[in-house]
Amino acid sequence: MLTRRRLLQRGLTTAAGLTLSKSVPAMQQAMASPAQVRSGVKLTRYVDPLPIPPVIRATDKPGEVIDIEMRQFQQKVHRDLPPTTVWGYNGTWPGPTIEAQSGEPLSINWISKLPTTHLLPIDHSIHGAEASLPAVRNVAHLHGACAMPDDDGYPEAWFTAQGEHGPHGAKFNPLPSSYPNCQPATTLWYHDHCLGITRLNVYAGLSGFYLIRDEAEKSFTLPQGDYEIPLMLQDRLFHHDGSLYYPKVVNGPKEHPIWIQEFYGDMNCVNGKVMPFLEVEPRKYRFRIVNASNSRFYHLRLFNSDATGKAIDDSFDVPAFQQIGTDGGFLPAPLELRYLLIAPAERFDIVIDFTGSEGKSFSLNNDAPAPYNMGGQYVPEDVMLFKVTKPLSGKDSSTLPEALLPFEPLNPTYTTRDRQLLVSEKERPSDGYVITGLLGNARWHEPITEDPKAGSTEIWSFINITADVHPLHVHLVQFQVLNRQTFDVQTYQQTGKLVFTGRPMAPESNERPAHKDTVKSYPGMVTRIIARFDLPHGAKVSPGDELLYVWHCHILEHEDNEMMRPYKVIV
CATH class of the missing domain: 2.60.40.420 (Cupredoxins -  blue copper proteins)
Known part of the structure; x- marks a missing residue:
């Protein structure tokens, strides 16, 4: 029988909708990250109920x-x-x-x-x-x-x-x-x-x-009230006295003696509780999920489990994830998924139907490598446990619509500006330790280079020459993902020319079509998005105004160390 870890790993490509690149030069150097950090604290999983924020x-x-x-x-x-x-x-x-x-x-x-x-x-x-x-x-x-x-x-x-x-x-x-x-x-x-x-x-x-x-x-007659539950996913390290543990770098660069490249905890928290459980009725529930971790990606799947959360088998005879929304709102129609691949700052709006599962338990587990997609850091598998142990309080009148909201795509024209934006990292020559990250080959304080006009539509092409998957977030707008395309990284680094090595790939299944504000920029790929830079309705502005926003990587350790740039919208 396949182990839970092996089965989840087998699904990584399916969940992402593409095969992750392994061709980036200096990949082995980039994997020379600090040793895994463990707190040494061992906690029993699934003994605390899930808190619901006020x-x-x-x-x-x-x-x-x-x-x-x-x-x-x-x-x-x-x-x-x-x-x-x-x-x-x-x-x-x-x-x-x-x-x-x-x-x-x-x-x-x-x-x-x-x-x-x-x-x-x-x-x-x-x-x-x-x-x-x-x-x-x-x-x-x-x-x-x-x-x-x-x-x-x-x-x-x-x-x-x-x-x-x-x-x-x-x-x-x-x-x-x-x-x-x-x-x-x-x-x-x-x-x-x-x-x-x-x-x-x-x-x-x-x-x-x-x-x-x-x-x-x-x-819509979606689950609501007690049956609509937010789930904030975050990983943490704790000392034995309960205090938060945020490690300092060991043998890091002289430039940044304390900063670490990414943070990975050994405990998953949901709504501020370590590995909680949720008792549910045998009916449909709506879950609003946000990955609010500093750096960790989550690759999630449900498993049949016993009451303690121990997986019974690797069967897919478990409730499916019915995704109905993403960062910017509803999808055109529900999308049935068996895996959820969610980067830092992304949101998934899903429905899970526990009907007919009375007395059963389902563990929600993670197997995303850290860093994603290279690995090397500890992966805490246990996220939370669903226990179908509450009696049905009344008839489940909620429904999952066949169609949700129509989608209006943004179509590029010959006048649409296409900005090519480099995603890069400065590494220590001795071992590839990342010292800082850059967007557009510029630091935070350098002159602004992105200046779309208010109401204009632009394509932003993120050219990722790093070994990391960077979740890139653009403030103000909800954009649409156009495609991704592999390119020859070494040629680009030597000549500045984009030589594509594959055809454009369609967006991931839950990105097409969808309104997004955070997108996964994969290594060795050009990721293209299209956005209309509209201001809020009724905005009080004057011709010539320059409105200041930012775009950045949402791996927070990267964002804090130069992987963020201001941009301005010109009225």
């Missing part, structure tokens, strides 16, 4: 400003660990789930009540994290939102509990932030976005769900 419904108090405080507090993450000191919005990790109505603006006061000392070690050699700056500073970003730049969470628009602010503090309003919600129903999420320390602030706990609802969603 909900703030903006529709309950239309027009009011919502206050959300960033605080330090203690939270019990596992039955057998002492309480863990974390940061969170309104005193929870994850923060409260905010529900907004499409077309109805919402204002939020993001208030810092955090201490002046950071929970985690700061590498002051990282640009934007200099020792001259306050150790604790924050700015919230609503990921996937169409918002004006003042409210987008620009990385240098940080502020502190003591009233200090970053270099853009005079231009960007720290309080309140206004969100137009001029988008269809979708799953967004909010998280900290401070330049140079995003990885630390998010790791400390600063993240939460933000759901936009609309009339089209109401017209």
